[in-house]
Amino acid sequence: QVQLVESGGGLVQAGGSLRLSCAASGSIFTINSMGWYRQAPGKQREFLALITSGGSTNYADSVKGRFTISRDNAKNTVYLQMNSLKPEDTAVYYCNAVELSRLKNYWGQGTQVTVSS
Numbered sequence: 521q522v523q524l525v526e527s528g529g530g531l532v533q534a535g536g537s538l539r540l541s542c543a544a545s546g547s548i549f550t551i552n553s554m555g556w557y558r559q560a561p562g563k564q565r566e567f568l569a570l571i572t573s574g575g576s577t578n579y580a581d582s583v584k585g586r587f588t589i590s591r592d593n594a595k596n597t598v599y600l601q602m603n604s605l606k607p608e609d610t611a612v613y614y615c616n617a618v619e620l621s622r623l624k625n626y627w628g629q630g631t632q633v634t635v636s637s
Contacts, residue, residue, distance in 0.1 A: 522546045522626040524615045529631030532605055536635070540600040542615030542628060552620045554598045556589060558611035558633075565614070571598060605635045 528540040544551065555570030569579045569589040577589055588601040598615065615628035 522548060522551060522617050522619065522624075524617055524626055524628035526613065526615045526628040526631040529613060529633045531634045531636065534605060534607055534635055534637050536605050537601070537603045538605065538633060540602070540613055540615075540631060540633075542598045542600075544596045544598070544617060547619075548596050550619045550621060551617045553618045554591070555616045555618075556587075556598075556600045556613060557616055558609075558613045559630075560608075560611040563611075566611075568613075569600060570616075602633070605633075607635045607637045609633060609635050 523545045525543045526540060528538060530538060532538050551573065553570050553572045556568040557565050558568055559565040567580050568583050569587055571577050571589045571591055586604045591598045611633060612630040613633050614630045617626040
């Protein structure tokens with residue numbers, strides 16, 4: 521079992537930056553990749569970025585060049601650096617971990633990001 525706890529959300533003005541953190545605990549050695557998603561009111565959950573256990577990264581076109589995913593293995597933490605934020609980035613941001621061996625998806629509780637215009 522894997523537990524994920526996000527932090528770092530808040531209110532920021534358009535053009536500003538935020539860094540989200542996702543701390544993983546539990547059976548973290550089973551994790552193959554970790555990523556970030558978001559869900560705005562009335563919309564489906566949207567993929568943003570992922571980082572594999574080998575360090576490869578992938579981004580959605582909507583955030584490429586503005587958001588950066590990284591990790592600190594010593595702290596079992598994944599980060600999402602968000603720059604040049606826009607009002608349309610307003611959403612609840614979720615951390616995700618994938619365990620391929622058991623076909624499991626783990627989710628954090630979410631953290632609210634609000635970008636004012």
